Amino acid sequence: MNRSFVRYLLPAITAAALLGCLAFGVHGWIYEDDLREADAQASIGPSITKAIELGQTDPWAAMTTLTREVQASVASLKSCRRYACERTPAVVRFEEARLRLFHEALDRREPASLVEAFQSGELSIPPVIAVMASKPPADGKVAAWVDSLLSRADSASGRDETTHALLQTAGAVLESGRNTLRDTSRATNFYARAWVAGDPKASGRAARLYYRLGDLDNAYLWSIRCINECKVLAGIDGFTHETLQAKLGREVIAQAEKLAADPDFLEFRRSGVVENSKATPGA
Numbered sequence: 482m483n484r485s486f487v488r489y490l491l492p493a494i495t496a497a498a499l500l501g502c503l504a505f506g507v508h509g510w511i512y513e514d515d516l517r518e519a520d521a522q523a524s525i526g527p528s529i530t531k532a533i534e535l536g537q538t539d540p541w542a543a544m545t546t547l548t549r550e551v552q553a554s555v556a557s558l559k560s561c562r563r564y565a566c567e568r569t570p571a572v573v574r575f576e577e578a579r580l581r582l583f584h585e586a587l588d589r590r591e592p593a594s595l596v597e598a599f600q601s602g603e604l605s606i607p608p609v610i611a612v613m614a615s616k617p618p619a620d621g622k623v624a625a626w627v628d629s630l631l632s633r634a635d636s637a638s639g640r641d642e643t644t645h646a647l648l649q650t651a652g653a654v655l656e657s658g659r660n661t662l663r664d665t666s667r668a669t670n671f672y673a674r675a676w677v678a679g680d681p682k683a684s685g686r687a688a689r690l691y692y693r694l695g696d697l698d699n700a701y702l703w704s705i706r707c708i709n710e711c712k713v714l715a716g717i718d719g720f721t722h723e724t725l726q727a728k729l730g731r732e733v734i735a736q737a738e739k740l741a742a743d744p745d746f747l748e749f750r751r752s753g754v755v756e757n758s759k760a761t762p763g764a
Contacts, residue, residue: 526574528547540591541591543582595650602654603659604660630654634647634648637674648674648678652668655668672686682710684704687706702737
C-alpha cells in the first residue's frame with residue numbers, strides 16, 4: 482500500500498471514529514433529558530388529583546402546594562425557559578387546575594388569595610396558558626371579590642402580617658379606583674390603620690397618596706413616619722423633605738415633627754390640628 486495513502490487514511494478513520502462517539506454521546510444526553518422530561522410531565526397528573534381533593538376544603542392551600550410541586554418538577558427541564566413552559570397537555574391541565582383553585586379561594590374570601598389577586602391595586606391573577614384564562618372573570622365576580630377584600634380589611638385586627646397585607650391591599654384598591662369606586666379618604670384610613678398596627682411601610686403609602694392629592698401638610702407628617710424599610714421618596718419627582726418644608730409654614734412643620742410619634746394623631750384637618758383623629762375601622 483502506498484505510504485502516502487496510508488498517511489492520509491489513518492487521520493480520516495480517527496476523525497470518523499471521534500465524530501461517531503460524539504454523536505452517540507449527544508444522542509445519549511438528549512435521550513436522558515427526554516426521559517427526565519417525560520417523568521416530570523407524568524408526575525403532574527397525581528399532583529393535580531391530590532390538589533383537587535384538597536381543594537374541596539382548602540383551595541388556597543391546594544393551589545400553593547400544587548404550584549410548588551409542579552414548578553419543582555419542570556423548572557429545570559428543556560421545555561421550560563424564562564418561567565414559561567411549552568403547551569404540553571400536562572402543563573395545560575396544571576394551569577387550568579391552578580386557576581380554578583385560585584378562583585375558588587377568592588370565592589371563599591381567603592385573605593391570602595384576596596391579597597395576592599389585588600395587591601397591585603387592581604385584579605392581577607398570575608398569567609396562565611390555559612384556554613379558560615383567555616376569558617377574564619365577569620364584572621360581577623370581580624366586584625364580589627373586591628367587596629370581600631374590603632370587608633375583610635374593615636374587620637381586620639391584630640398586628641400580624643395578614644392584617645398588614647389586607648389593610649394595605651384594600652387601601653391600594655381604593656386608591657387606584659380600577660375595580661371599584663375611588664375613595665382616597667377611605668384609602669388613607671386603611672394605610673393609617675396598617676401603620677398603627679405596626680406596618681412601617683404603610684406610612685410611605687399614606688405619604689405618597691397625600692402628596693398626589695396636593696395635601697402637603699399630611700404628606701410631610703407621614704413622610705416623617707416613613708423610616709427604616711419604608712421607602713417613601715423613590716419614584717416621585719420633587720418629593721423630598723426639603724421641598725416639602727419649603728412649601729410649608731413653620732407651625733405645620735413643628736407640629737408634624739412633634740406629633741409624628743403619636744399613634745393617635747393621624748391627620749391634619751383643614752380647619753386645624755385634630756389631635757385625636759384616630760383611624761376608624763370601616764370608615
